[in-house]
Amino acid sequence: MTNQSPPSLYAAREPIFPRRVSGFFRRFKWWIMIVTLGIYYLTPWIRWDRGPSLPDQAVLVDLASRRFYFLWIEIWPHEFYFVAGLLIMAGLGLFLFTSALGRVWCGYTCPQTVWTDLFILVERWIEGDRNARVRLHKGTWTAHKVRLRLTKWAVWMLIAIATGGAWVFYFTDAPTLARDLVTGAAHPAAYITIAILTATTFIFGGFLREQICIYMCPWPRIQAAMMDADTITVAYREWRGEPRGKGNVRRRSKTEAITAAADLQAAGPGAARYPGTPYPDKALQVGGKIPAGADAGPGDCIDCMACVNVCPMGIDIRNGQQMECITCALCIDACDDVMAKIGKPRGLIDYMALSDEAAERAGDPAKPLWKHILRPRTILYTAIWSLIGAGLIYALFIRSDIELTVSPVRNPTYVTLSDGAVRNIYDVRLRNKLGEARTFTLSLSSDAALGIELAGQQASTLVVPADATMLQRVYVTARPGTPAANGDMTALRLWVEDIVADTRASKATTFNGRGE
Amino acid sequence: MTERKKDDVTGIETTGHSWDGIEELNTPLPRWWLWTLYLTIVWAIGYTIAYPAWPMISGATTGLMGWSTRANIAADIKAHEGRNADLVASLVSADMQTLPANADLNRYAIARGGAVFRANCSQCHGSGAAGAKGYPNLLDDDWLWGGDMAAIDYTVRHGIRNDLDDDARYSQMPAFGDILDRPQIDAVVEYVVSLSSDEFDAGVADTGAEVYADNCSVCHGDAGLGDRELGAPNIADAIWLYGGDRATLYTTVEKSRFGVMPPWGPRLSEADIRAVSAYVHSLGGGE
Known part of the structure; x- marks a missing residue:
């Protein structure tokens, strides 16, 4: 046998120079880019008046005080199930859209796609369209090339800094932070976060691009489980296009x-x-x-390579469904453009369901779109998604602005007082979820005769500051010789009430007697 | 030198090891792996020079960076004390009796006192301050030497019945085993039981009442309510330091008790003493 070296598992990246394209999907993608980037960059600057003691930023993840503000909604840490519910909805939504419309998330709204699109736009403005860029890439490092490259990288860097910079505004008051960032007074965590996100944006959008999707992102691998033959996806009508070629080649x-x-x-x-x-x-x-x-005779495809040249992933859609394809639909625009020029109907490359292939080959009409989309799978996803959404909205409306938690002190389980009475101690945390200080009254209800006393307070009322939790030690006492004092355990319920607003909350707990 | 053998199929050198005719290929380690290994060796050498590492006869090499966890913690504690300097200063100068009225300072004192208590007091009084036999429960409303802020502060500072502090609270109950005979002790025990319980022998208790009036009432009072000046416990209430059953009371009368608490003045800082007093005062029985 011969001396064989094992095949290399490494493939060098083939540079991709997507050509400019225009058409319906390109226009649609520009709008999506404007909307998504607009939401991302501008949201932290929207103000929302919540009163004097609460922040006035509409969307704010306040890690320091452990609050999440979203418009009129304020989420406390113990209400994290709202976030969990939204994440589940996001996951199911992704399932739904992928099973119905393929990788629309990847092709239109994924941040990697949006920012790469923006970076390619900048690249085209500065270095020219595909052919110019290919020439520049192959050319030697002249002053002209250096100048173009440096300009491009500088603009990319500005976008990257804006991107990393916008992120930190979600976590603290945006105008204050902006001022601190400029004067150098901001917390190092802000600068480090901006530096990291600037670096990832610059590298991912400028250089890694499609490699993120192909090698780093797990989602393309999961797609297959979400898609089936009825999923609407970008495909090439091979039966209409083949055999491809032009002029003598076609003959x-x-x-x-x-x-x-x-x-x-x-x-x-x-x-x-x-x-x-x-x-x-x-x-x-x-x-x-x-x-x-x-x-x-020859098919409609004239092998002009327009679909390949515009592809940001560097693939040929005519080879069929590929893992690399993010269904950005730019090849559809490119091909439609060519079909119009040669006087053929549009849609050689188009959104279609693969299950229509047989019918289309035979020249029969394809199934209507809604029949592809409305199928048990998508209906089930929609149902679960709506169910969780309805549950979250319900939870949002029934939640109280007054809450308490009770942790009984069990070291020791009870204290005997000098007159023989038995006392239990409870650490009660009172939550005032409104933006103003409120007076709360504590009381208890039980079948047994028990007394309640607040440690260090004369009365049974206390003032809880705005949007805060207050820890209060509570003594519950059973008079000497009563069943609760001498018995084992007695059930009781601690109540907290805002008399002015007439809202109250309660928690059940137990009273430990001497157990005689 | 042994002859280098090559595998016929792959052309890769073998190690010469062979099991049942299967030869082991001498596949070299991946280069990146090898270089990582070399790099970790170089790193380790540099690390042991820069940081404390090699054990010597007494201690270890200190390393060029002069890094020490002990020094780091000392610096952390110092920085923390620095941040609380204002609170500490106002705690040290505060009037203890009115401390609970100053809510912010009192909250700080209680939090700080809780830490002091768990480190220094919980060994005897328990982590929940519930005490044990012979060690008073600090959660209840019964005090041997007084339960207001000043009395607690004095007890913490000077301790009880110790030889270390001349100002320590001091008293001693005589061992009545040398003074009274057995029936007399039995009688006085029955009388003491009668002060806080309904189940007693009235005849014996009546005899005991006389013994009590002659021997005990000087300190414990005519009604058994005790005397805080002397640290004489109230024996008419429901709380017993050593136990309220007849056998324990007999032992207490016969042999007496001598509970000792060390003075904390020399060991704790002024702020810590005041803080732990505020903490004990806040536990539910403070007067």
Whole structure:
């Protein structure tokens, strides 16, 4: 045997120079970019008046005081289930959209796609369209090339800084932080966060681009489980386009196609245009059927490579469904443009369901769109998604602005007082979820005769500051000789009430007697 | 030198090891792996020079960076004390009796006192301050030497019945085993039981009442309410330091008790003493 070195597992990146394209989907994507980037950059600057003691930022993740503000909603840490619910909804929403419309998330709204799109736009403005960029890439490092590259990187860097900078505004008051950032007075965490996000934006959007999707992102791997033959996705109508070619190539292809079809027919079952699946004792996947249109001459595809040249992922959609394809639909625009020029109907490359292939090959009309989208799977996803959404909205409306938690002190379980009375101690945390200080009254209810006393307070009322939790030690006492004092455990319920607003909350707990 | 053998199929050198005719290929380590290994060795050498590492006869090498966890913690504590300097200063100069009225300072004192208590007091009084036999429960409303802020502060500072502080609270109950005979002790025990319980022998208790009046009432008072000046416990209430059953009371009368608490003045800072007093005062029985 010969001396063989093992095959290399490394593939160098092929540089991609997406060409400018215009059309419906490109315009749609520009709008999505404006809206998504607008939301991202501007949201922290929206003000929302919550009164004097609360921040006036509409969307604020206040990690220091452990509050999340979203418009009129304020989430406390113990209400994290709202965030968990939203994340589950986001996950299910992704399932729903992927099973119905394929990788629309990847193609239109994924931050990697949006920022890469923006970076490519900048690249085109500065270095020119595809051909100019290819020339520049292959050319030597002249002063001209250095100047263009430096300009491009500088603009990328500005976008990256704006991106990293916008992120930190979500976590503290934006105008104050902006001032502190400029004067150098902001917390180092802000600068470090901006530096990291600037670096990732610059590198991911400028250099890694499609490699993030192909090698780093887990989502393309999960897609397959979400998609099926009814999913609407970007595909090439191979039966309409093939055999491809232009001019003399097309005429030669036509002859070849006819010969091939005749050969195929002569060869009978077992022959195929494509190499068969080599399973023993199994008929070949493609039988001796003549592909529709093979003998009808050349297809609509003139092999102009427009679809390949505009692809930001650097693939050829005509090779069929590929993991790399993010369904950005730019190839559809590119092909439609060409079809219009050569006087053919649009849609050689188009959104379609793969299950329509057979019907379309036979020349029958495809199933209507709604039949593809409305199927048990998408209905189920929508149902679960709506159920969780309804649950969250319900939870949002029934939640109280007054709450308490009770932790009984169990070291010791009870204290005997000098007159023989038995006392239990409870640490009660009172939450005032409104933006103003309120007076709360504490009381208890129980079948047994028990007394309540607040440690260090004369009365049974106390003032809880705005938007705060207050820890109050509470003594519950059973008079000497009563069943609660001498018995084992007695159930009781501690109540907190805002008499002015007439709202109250309660927690059940137990009273430990001497157990005699 | 042994002859280098090459595997016929792959052309890779073998190690010469062979099991049942299967030869082991001498596949070299990946270069990145090897370089990582070398790098960690270089790093380790530098690390042991820069940081404390090698054990010597007494202690270890200190390292060029002069890094020490002990020094770091000392600096952290110092920085923390620095941040609280204002609170500490006002605590040290505060009037203890009116401290609870100053809510912010009192909250700080209680939080600080809780830490002091758990580190220094919980060994005897328990982490929940519930005490144990012979060690008073600090959660209840019964005090041997007084339960207001000043009395607690004095007790913490000077301790009880110790030889270390001349100002320590001091008293001693005589061992009545040398003074009274057994029936007399039994009688006085029955009388003491009668002060806080309904189940007693009235005849015996009456005899005991006379013994009590002659021997005990000087300190514990005519009604058994005790005397805080002397640290004489109230024996008419429901709280017993050593136990309220007849056998324990007999032992107490016969042999007496002598509970000792060390003075904390020399060991704790002024702020800590005041803080732990405020903490004990806040536990539920403060007067």
